[in-house]
Amino acid sequence: MFALMKHWREREVRFLALIALTALLIALHLGEGLSLAAREGAGHRVIDLKTLERRIDAGDLSDREAIWYHQATPREVGGGRP
Amino acid sequence: MTAVTCELCPRACVIPEGAAGDCRVRVNLGGKLRATTYGRPSAVHIDPMEKKPLYHFHPGSRIFSLGTAGCNLHCLNCQNWQLSQRGGDEVEQTYRAEPAEVVAAAKGEGCRSIAYTYSDPVVFYEYVEDTATLARAAGLTNVFVTAAYINREPLRRICRVLDAAHGDLKGFDDGFYRRVSGATLKPVLDALVTFREEGVWLEVINLVIPTLNDDLAMIRRMARWMVAELGADTPLHFSRFSPQYRMRNLPPTPVETLVRARAEALDAGLRYVYIGNVRGDTGSSTVCPRDGTLLIGRSGFTITANHLTADGRCPTCNDKIPGVWQ
Amino acid sequence: MSDGREPQAGAVVARRRFLGLLGALLGGLGVTLGTTSGATRQPEADVPRERPLKEADFYRPHDLAG
Ligand SMILES: [Zn+2]
Numbered sequence: 001m002f003a004l005m006k007h008w009r010e011r012e013v014r015f016l017a018l019i020a021l022t023a024l025l026i027a028l029h030l031g032e033g034l035s036l037a038a039r040e041g042a043g044h045r046v047i048d049l050k051t052l053e054r055r056i057d058a059g060d061l062s063d064r065e066a067i068w069y070h071q072a073t074p075r076e077v078g079g080g081r082p
Numbered sequence: 083m084t085a086v087t088c089e090l091c092p093r094a095c096v097i098p099e100g101a102a103g104d105c106r107v108r109v110n111l112g113g114k115l116r117a118t119t120y121g122r123p124s125a126v127h128i129d130p131m132e133k134k135p136l137y138h139f140h141p142g143s144r145i146f147s148l149g150t151a152g153c154n155l156h157c158l159n160c161q162n163w164q165l166s167q168r169g170g171d172e173v174e175q176t177y178r179a180e181p182a183e184v185v186a187a188a189k190g191e192g193c194r195s196i197a198y199t200y201s202d203p204v205v206f207y208e209y210v211e212d213t214a215t216l217a218r219a220a221g222l223t224n225v226f227v228t229a230a231y232i233n234r235e236p237l238r239r240i241c242r243v244l245d246a247a248h249g250d251l252k253g254f255d256d257g258f259y260r261r262v263s264g265a266t267l268k269p270v271l272d273a274l275v276t277f278r279e280e281g282v283w284l285e286v287i288n289l290v291i292p293t294l295n296d297d298l299a300m301i302r303r304m305a306r307w308m309v310a311e312l313g314a315d316t317p318l319h320f321s322r323f324s325p326q327y328r329m330r331n332l333p334p335t336p337v338e339t340l341v342r343a344r345a346e347a348l349d350a351g352l353r354y355v356y357i358g359n360v361r362g363d364t365g366s367s368t369v370c371p372r373d374g375t376l377l378i379g380r381s382g383f384t385i386t387a388n389h390l391t392a393d394g395r396c397p398t399c400n401d402k403i404p405g406v407w408q
Numbered sequence: 409m410s411d412g413r414e415p416q417a418g419a420v421v422a423r424r425r426f427l428g429l430l431g432a433l434l435g436g437l438g439v440t441l442g443t444t445s446g447a448t449r450q451p452e453a454d455v456p457r458e459r460p461l462k463e464a465d466f467y468r469p470h471d472l473a474g
Binding site for chain 1 (some may be wrong): 085086089090093096101103113115116118122167170171175176207
Binding site (some may be wrong): 010012015019055060061 | 414422426433457458
């Protein structure tokens with residue numbers, strides 16, 4: 001391994017650093033999604049919103065308002081489920 | 083970003099804009115929670131009443147049954163997962179059926195009742211309420227087939243338009259509920275009591291899964307709780323597990339286990355205990371608890387004998403048999 | 409890696425290796441983009457998934473519980 005690295009040029013090292021940075025950014029993005037889900041109470045699901053809206057607009061699905069809900073309080077949004 | 087908190091079931095999902103509740107079908111669009119499967123059932127069938135199973139409610143009749151996508155439970159052994167564990171735009175087909183159309187179709191087919199079933203009617207609550215209200219006005223009865231994971235206030239309100247409920251008590255252990263269904267036991271027990279308090283005819287089903295909830299001591303505790311809180315006249319159905327969905331590693335429940343569970347529940351004081359989902363007719367008939375007279379004989383979903391009097395009494399001792407018979 | 413070849417030959421190998429790696433990465437990116445665009449493709453418009461109730465066969469055998 002180290003014998004191999006002896007012949008690396010600087011630009012190759014930079015290139016690999018770019019790959020590592022990309023991997024790190026992907027990991028952070030995924031992690032952010034997870035922590036967001038945890039913070040909001042983990043009681044919701046991310047859905048294919050575009051398809052849903054398209055089907056509602058087409059009349060395939062209903063946008064009937066539900067009865068049992070209220071606007072989330074700051075404590076509910078920040079606190080998560082007990 | 084306006085998040086909303088759903089008050090329907092004990093999950094109390096906090097739903098950000100553009101996302102759905104845990105049930106997949108109650109969606110926050112623009113800060114308002116929408117019931118996206120309202121009027122859009124994905125399963126509509128006419129079944130025998132005995133299939134729900136309800137044994138003490140209009141026996142031998144056919145019931146117009148519907149369910150939409152979505153569920154607030156996620157049982158590893160769900161038999162209807164293709165309906166219940168999918169959102170409204172993920173199921174294979176959907177019908178357009180506004181409440182009035184459902185009632186008209188049920189009447190047109192000669193059904194006397196409508197069942198809200200297959201997934202869990204809790205998640206299509208508004209659809210149930212509107213349809214049931216119209217159905218009642220049209221002289222039909224309403225049956226709610228549910229896992230009873232719902233908050234007390236919404237349940238009390240929907241009970242006003244329900245005639246019967248089939249409650250699924252999946253096990254008498256909170257840990258079992260958490261592991262297998264992703265839910266908790268206490269709200270289910272409270273809901274079953276609420277059905278009784280609100281005068282809705284209630285039958286309870288317990289699916290016995292080998293090694294997970296087939297402990298006879300637990301079954302006895304469950305039966306005792308039912309006697310104390312729901313009354314000894316509440317029918318209990320033990321149902322046979324078969325490997326499904328994400329629980330294919332366990333064998334089907336041996337019939338002997340169900341027979342033992344039934345004996346345990348009868349011994350604990352319940353008076354009408356049945357065995358379902360098995361070949362043969364073991365434990366599927368209604369007999370008079372006082373004198374053993376055969377009241378209703380069943381084979382599968384078929385009524386083979388009905389000796390109840392016109393007003394629902396035992397022909398031998400004239401005791402009133404609890405249920406809705408006429 | 410000292411194989412006794414001329415230094416220029418070493419540079420050719422390094423360039424080849426670099427181009428190979430670059431090719432693999434670009435290829436991987438292409439495959440990823442191709443598959444994800446397939447996953448989010450809209451369903452065909454000529455397959456109606458929502459039907460009027462009167463088209464339902466209420467008596468069709470089914471294996472739904474409840
Ligand atoms: Zn009798």
